[in-house]
Structure formats: C-alpha cells, structure tokens
Amino acid sequence: MIVSISDPDDPRISAYRDVRERDLVGRQGRFMAEGEVVLRLLASHLNAHGRTAQGHRLLSLLVSEGQADRLADIIGALPPQLPVHVAGQQVMDRIVGFPIHRGILALGEARPAVEAGTLLDRLGPRALVVAVAGITNHDNMGGIFRNAAAFGADLVLLDHASCDPLYRKAIRVSVGASLIVPFARLADVSAMMAALEAAQTSVVALSPSGRETLSSFTPPPRVAALFGTEGPGLPAHVLATARTLAIPMAPGFDSLNVATTSGIVLHHLAGV
Amino acid sequence: MIVSISDPDDPRISAYRDVRERDLVGRQGRFMAEGEVVLRLLASHLNAHGRTAQGHRLLSLLVSEGQADRLADIIGALPPQLPVHVAGQQVMDRIVGFPIHRGILALGEARPAVEAGTLLDRLGPRALVVAVAGITNHDNMGGIFRNAAAFGADLVLLDHASCDPLYRKAIRVSVGASLIVPFARLADVSAMMAALEAAQTSVVALSPSGRETLSSFTPPPRVAALFGTEGPGLPAHVLATARTLAIPMAPGFDSLNVATTSGIVLHHLAGV
Numbered sequence: 001m002i003v004s005i006s007d008p009d010d011p012r013i014s015a016y017r018d019v020r021e022r023d024l025v026g027r028q029g030r031f032m033a034e035g036e037v038v039l040r041l042l043a044s045h046l047n048a049h050g051r052t053a054q055g056h057r058l059l060s061l062l063v064s065e066g067q068a069d070r071l072a073d074i075i076g077a078l079p080p081q082l083p084v085h086v087a088g089q090q091v092m093d094r095i096v097g098f099p100i101h102r103g104i105l106a107l108g109e110a111r112p113a114v115e116a117g118t119l120l121d122r123l124g125p126r127a128l129v130v131a132v133a134g135i136t137n138h139d140n141m142g143g144i145f146r147n148a149a150a151f152g153a154d155l156v157l158l159d160h161a162s163c164d165p166l167y168r169k170a171i172r173v174s175v176g177a178s179l180i181v182p183f184a185r186l187a188d189v190s191a192m193m194a195a196l197e198a199a200q201t202s203v204v205a206l207s208p209s210g211r212e213t214l215s216s217f218t219p220p221p222r223v224a225a226l227f228g229t230e231g232p233g234l235p236a237h238v239l240a241t242a243r244t245l246a247i248p249m250a251p252g253f254d255s256l257n258v259a260t261t262s263g264i265v266l267h268h269l270a271g272v
Numbered sequence: 273m274i275v276s277i278s279d280p281d282d283p284r285i286s287a288y289r290d291v292r293e294r295d296l297v298g299r300q301g302r303f304m305a306e307g308e309v310v311l312r313l314l315a316s317h318l319n320a321h322g323r324t325a326q327g328h329r330l331l332s333l334l335v336s337e338g339q340a341d342r343l344a345d346i347i348g349a350l351p352p353q354l355p356v357h358v359a360g361q362q363v364m365d366r367i368v369g370f371p372i373h374r375g376i377l378a379l380g381e382a383r384p385a386v387e388a389g390t391l392l393d394r395l396g397p398r399a400l401v402v403a404v405a406g407i408t409n410h411d412n413m414g415g416i417f418r419n420a421a422a423f424g425a426d427l428v429l430l431d432h433a434s435c436d437p438l439y440r441k442a443i444r445v446s447v448g449a450s451l452i453v454p455f456a457r458l459a460d461v462s463a464m465m466a467a468l469e470a471a472q473t474s475v476v477a478l479s480p481s482g483r484e485t486l487s488s489f490t491p492p493p494r495v496a497a498l499f500g501t502e503g504p505g506l507p508a509h510v511l512a513t514a515r516t517l518a519i520p521m522a523p524g525f526d527s528l529n530v531a532t533t534s535g536i537v538l539h540h541l542a543g544v
Contacts (some may be wrong), residue, residue, distance in 0.1 A: 044524070147532060152522035175527050215544065248544040250424035252316070255447050260419060260535035263528065267536045272487065272520040 008094040038176035055111030064103030116184035120199035129224035142173025143259025149177035151266035156183040210246030280366040310448035327383030336375030388456035392471035401496035414445025415531025421449035423538035428455040482518030
C-alpha cells in the first residue's frame with residue numbers, strides 16, 4: 001500500500017523520526033533495517049502476515065522517491081495492507097534526522113525474547129551453534145551474525161553483557177543476518193555452557209592460549225563455538241575447564257578481530 | 273625528549289593540528305598512528321634511527337598528560353632526540369580537532385613507494401602474498417592487513433583503485449599491521465598477475481563462483497591470494513583465466529565481508 005508523504009511531521013511516519021536518537025533510547029521492541037540488500041533478504045523471509053520464521057514482523061517501509069521504482073518487485077510482493085511510505089529525499093533526510101544513503105528504511109517489530117532452551121531443543125542431529133560473551137561492539141556483533149548466516153549456523157547464544165543484534169548498525173553490518181539467524185540470551189558463559197551440555201552439544205572455546213589448534217580439531221555432529229572479547233578474552237575458569245582451540249598466529253602479532261575469528265572458526269566447523 | 277605543550281597553537285605541534293582535515297587532503301607522505309597498541313607495535317619495530325624495516329620513520333609523539341606515565345617504558349626506549357609532546361587533554365582535543373580517546377598520537381614519515389618487483393625479488397622459497405583490487409574501504413583495508421600480519425603474509429600488492437593502507441583509519445583498524453607488512457602498488461589485476469607469474473608465485477583468485485573450494489586446495493610453497501571488492505568482484509577475464517577458489521556458503525546468504533574472507537583464506541594457506 002503506497003502512501004505518499006510530503007510533510008516530515010506527518011504522524012503516519014512518526015516512528016521513523018530521529019532514527020539516531022531512537023537507537024540510543026529504549027526502542028520498545030522495534031528494529032530499523034536499512035538498504036536494499038537487507039530489505040530483499042528480509043522480504044524473502046516474510047510469510048503472508050509479514051512475519052519471518054523467527055517471528056519478527058515488518059511494520060512499514062519508508063523509501064525515497066528515487067528508490068520506489070527500483071524496489072517495485074519487492075513492494076509488489078509484500079502483504080498488500082503493509083504501508084510503504086514514499087517521500088522525496090529532502091523530506092526523508094528531515095524525517096530521519098540524517099541522510100540515509102540508500103533511501104530505504106524498514107521498521108519492524110522484534111519477536112519477544114525466546115528461551116535458549118526452546119531453541120536448543122529444536123536442534124537436529126547435526127548442529128552448529130555460536131556462543132558469544134561480552135561482545136559490546138555492534139560492528140563485531142553484526143560481523144558474527146553475517147558469518148553465522150554464511151556458514152549455516154543454527155543458533156547464536158549471547159550473554160547479558162553482549163549488545164543487541166537488532167540494533168540498527170548491527171543489522172546493517174550483518175547484512176540482515178541478525179534478522180534471520182535465531183538467537184537467545186543467557187546470563188553468562190557458565191549458563192551457556194551448562195545449557196549446551198544439557199543439550200548434548202560439545203563446546204569449544206576459542207582462545208589464543210588454546211590447548212589444541214583449530215585446524216587439528218575434528219568437529220562432532222553437534223558443536224558450539226564460544227567467543228569472548230578481543231582484549232580480556234574468556235574468563236579463566238572457562239578456559240581451565242573447557243576444550244580450548246587456538247588459531248596459531250605469527251610471532252609478535254597475536255591479534256585477530258573477533259568477527260574475523262568467528263568466520264575462520266565457522267568455516268572450519270562447517271566443513272565446507 | 274619530553275616537550276611540554278600548553279598552547280594548542282604551539283608551532284612545534286602544527287603537524288598534529290586538525291588531523292581529520294589532513295586525512296582528507298594530501299598528506300605529503302606523512303602518516304598518523306593512534307593508540308597504545310599501535311604505538312607499542314611500531315616502537316618494537318624501530319631501529320636506533322627511529323625507522324622500521326619498511327623504511328617508515330617515526331617523527332614525534334603527542335600524548336596526553338594522563339598517558340605519558342603509562343607509556344614511560346616505550347618513551348624511554350625511543351631514540352633520545354625524538355620529540356615526545358605532552359599536553360593536557362583539553363589542549364590535546366583542541367590540537368587535533370576532535371577528542372582522541374586514548375590520548376596517543378604518533379606522527380611518521382612513510383617510506384617512498386617501493387617497486388612491487390623489488391619486493392617480489394626478496395621472497396623466499398616459501399611465500400604468502402595477498403593481492404587486492406578495488407578495496408576502497410579503509411575498514412576492509414585495515415582488516416586485510418591485520419590478517420596478513422596475523423598469518424605471516426610476506427607482502428601485500430594493491431591496485432591503483434585501492435585506498436591507502438597508511439590512512440589513519442586503516443592503520444588503526446589494522447592494529448598497526450599496515451606499518452609493518454611490506455606493500456606495493458601495481459596498476460591493476462592484470463599487472464599483479466603478470467608480476468606474480470614472473471616471480472614464480474602461483475595465484476589463486478577468490479570468488480563465489482570459484483571452480484574449486486578453498487578447503488580442497490593444497491597451497492604450493494609460493495602462493496598469492498587475489499581478492500576483489502564484495503559487490504562486483506574480480507573482472508570476468510581474470511576469473512576466466514585464473515585458478516579460482518570458492519568458499520561454499522549457506523543457500524540464500526552468499527555473502528562474506530572481504531576482510532573476513534581474507535582471514536579465512538590466509539588461515540588455510542598458512543597451514544596453521
């Protein structure tokens with residue numbers, strides 16, 4: 001349903017106003033997705049009610065006049081009652097408080113939080129799980145979800161210290177992956193390890209001080225890879241008790257980005 | 273040599289003023305490195321004349337009063353005539369035009385450009401080369417250098433369309449790696465492939481449409497991995513003639529970041 005907007009203060013697009021500020025305050029379960037690639041991915045995962053398999057719901061779009069034609073195929077395939085607001089670029093810039101380069105915004109409603117146990121119960125006989133602790137950087141969170149989607153991970157577990165995968169920047173960096181890969185939160189690393197053990201899923205913890213190398217590790221059918229922050233890494237009690245894997249690096253430069261590390265690890269564990 | 277600075281207009285620190293603008297205009301062969309980790313790496317690679325093995329030269333430091341004590345070990349080991357400017361945080365913020373979070377800046381002089389052939393001639397019987405084309409994003413460039421350093425790559429080749437690895441943000445994202453990994457430019461992919469062939473180094477081109485998978489590829493002793501941009505990828509004539517490798521991904525999400533891809537590929541080629 002195309003809705004032309006010519007007034008930045010039009011109440012029908014109030015949810016889009018001042019996107020940047022909205023990111024910083026409570027977002028009441030809403031998410032904002034940007035750009036054509038993400039919108040195409042999201043649209044391809046919607047059922048007739050505008051919901052993804054994860055239960056996220058697309059509420060409306062806001063696109064610039066220049067983009068509406070390019071997106072005609074997506075717009076035509078959306079549920080007919082879904083509002084597609086079309087505005088001139090200048091109105092659009094004023095609506096969202098800063099220029100949106102690609103002129104495409106999607107507003108959605110995130111599904112309520114899901115229990116980790118519920119998602120773990122759904123894993124099949126072969127499963128690949130990503131577990132992260134203390135990932136507070138949205139670039140890294142987005143990168144981890146992008147890699148999780150690329151290598152077919154079934155589930156991402158987060159501790160409470162990690163940031164929100166549905167924050168606008170994390171969605172953008174993930175190229176939409178954080179909207180399609182299931183995730184759930186547990187309190188901390190100990191809770192994640194206990195839940196994974198209860199779900200008969202082997203945990204390997206990545207650490208520069210790991211006792212085995214990644215490339216020497218043959219993954220079992222159900223495996224979870226646990227990643228900590230780049231600086232402090234995983235807690236000592238975890239590294240003391242978990243099976244630990246290292247990625248050997250050149251002397252004097254023992255440093256990989258955590259999202260890159262997740263890509264290297266998931267590539268190996270996926271066995272592709 | 274500690275130099276206390278209390279006036280943002282002090283001519284002795286004119287090179288640090290308005291760092292952001294300087295990044296955008298010609299930088300006359302200068303580079304700017306930020307933060308303790310990068311400074312420690314750079315300092316550990318300096319000879320008695322303040323030069324790295326690549327020929328980059330450290331000209332001076334600018335550190336906030338709060339950081340000078342923490343960096344005493346580095347400062348003490350620098351060539352004694354090298355100026356270390358110490359300023360209060362407020363003066364520092366005014367000097368550089370925006371807040372430098374960690375209060376540490378290093379100004380250097382980049383070595384003159386080196387011929388790719390000169391660096392290729394120095395490769396040993398085992399060598400790992402990274403070649404990139406059309407990488408215009410400094411985050412990606414920094415990430416590629418970080419991975420090159422982590423996996424002991426001997427050399428990075430860039431085409432003329434790629435951005436400067438010594439741009440401030442690229443140095444920061446590389447965690448200093450772009451200051452220590454040798455690199456050289458050639459005009460384009462064809463020139464890189466010709467130079468690598470002349471140097472008896474096998475080239476593999478990464479592409480989602482690659483004819484072999486990365487994991488099935490056994491690297492020869494001297495190997496170069498060629499990466500294009502995320503969107504358009506490498507030119508068709510290159511993919512038609514080169515040996516091509518793919519990283520298989522999940523259906524419906526055929527997307528990896530190019531820096532992450534370089535990490536996965538270098539991890540495999542390094543054989544660690």
